[in-house]
């Protein structure tokens with residue numbers, strides 16, 4: 001018998017080629033037009049459901065060509081484009097086009113990067129990518145790690161490695177509750193919400209988090225950190241992890257990593273750095289000093305899908321001594337035969353939470369080569385320059401108050417001309433006005449900003465991790481804010 005099996009899900013190479021070319025044509029058109037589109041069509045879920053339809057699970061199949069054409073229409077014409085040059089909300093990078101091609105290639109061969117025997121070249125490429133990322137941010141090549149889905153997972157992975165390293169040895173067998181001293185973790189008030197998920201999910205509990213206040217520049221107050229640790233040790237607690245932030249999610253502030261590292265060393269605490277957003281800026285020689293101390297981190301989270309412009313999803317955990325990852329995640333069930341033979345295999349299922357793993361390294365590996373360190377330095381530095389320009393334009397305008405600028409995040413707010421902010425009521429009015437203004441701007445679809453609350457002030461916040469944003473976009477965004485702000489404050 002040599003008859004080929006006919007499966008309804010298979011597509012002949014000829015048909016695949018035809019559909020693929022068609023899709024690539026449409027994607028290329030979309031990429032070519034993205035700067036001329038609205039950031040978002042701003043449709044409501046009800047409108048979208050109408051477009052999508054609410055039919056039941058199909059009983060029978062449909063021709064893939066028509067399905068792809070419809071899917072392209074739905075996704076291209078009814079989405080928010082975070083690659084649009086005027087998208088500055090939250091922290092989502094514009095996606096490098098080569099990443100789209102890389103994902104196609106990765107999905108086509110479909111290596112399972114959980115075990116090297118299942119993904120011979122993909123594993124080597126991931127190893128090289130991890131090594132290059134360590135080099136990129138300027139830490140020693142002892143660091144090893146693993147690619148994960150994003151910043152949350154990268155932080156969880158580092159957190160868990162730290163917990164294994166610093167928790168009493170019996171914890172692995174007996175669980176957290178067996179520890180005779182309550183374990184504590186320390187982080188600044190500005191820390192991203194992943195820390196709460198981690199404290200709760202990994203058994204320490206929310207009360208195990210010691211929230212250290214931040215100073216006026218949103219940096220952790222390290223003297224309070226040290227004092228808190230001292231008191232906790234005296235009171236019989238067990239401090240296990242301190243989280244430093246390299247680019248806080250609201251304002252982009254970078255903690256004093258050197259000072260935190262030194263405290264961690266004195267008390268034998270795991271030093272984790274959340275660099276999900278900001279750490280790629282360490283590639284700039286002029287900013288090196290800002291990240292001083294990063295090379296003392298036991299673990300580092302970074303997020304290629306933010307400031308390295310990778311398409312979603314790509315995060316990375318780097319650990320100074322990668323044995324802490326295997327100590328945390330490795331297991332050897334009888335049904336795995338991944339280490340036979342003489343070759344030294346790197347089985348990534350032993351380095352993180354995932355078992356079967358996709359080939360997300362490919363896109364990051366390709367991007368790093370397409371532009372090199374130099375290309376990244378240029379793009380990151382331009383994002384920072386544009387962000388500063390946004391701050392300066394706001395600062396120079398009497399109807400705008402520039403609030404903060406760090407890395408590529410600027411916060412500002414609208415203040416009506418001649419407005420006297422001289423009472424609590426008026427301060428509240430300004431907060432409400434700017435909140436409504438943000439909602440209007442988001443609905444309008446011309447620009448997408450998000451918000452921050454800085455020292456009680458509700459601000460508009462723009463974060464530029466976008467290789468398409470230009471000076472003209474910044475100037476236009478300022479005008480759009482003014483135009484909308486004026487409309488709203490008249491009412």
Ligand SMILES: *Cc1c(COP(=O)(O)O)cnc(C)c1O
Pocket residue numbers: 091149150151152153155192194245247248249274275276277303315
């Ligand atoms: C974005 C971000 C995270 C979360 O990353 P995801 O990729 O959204 O999971 C964590 N920490 C910081 C500082 C961030 O900027």
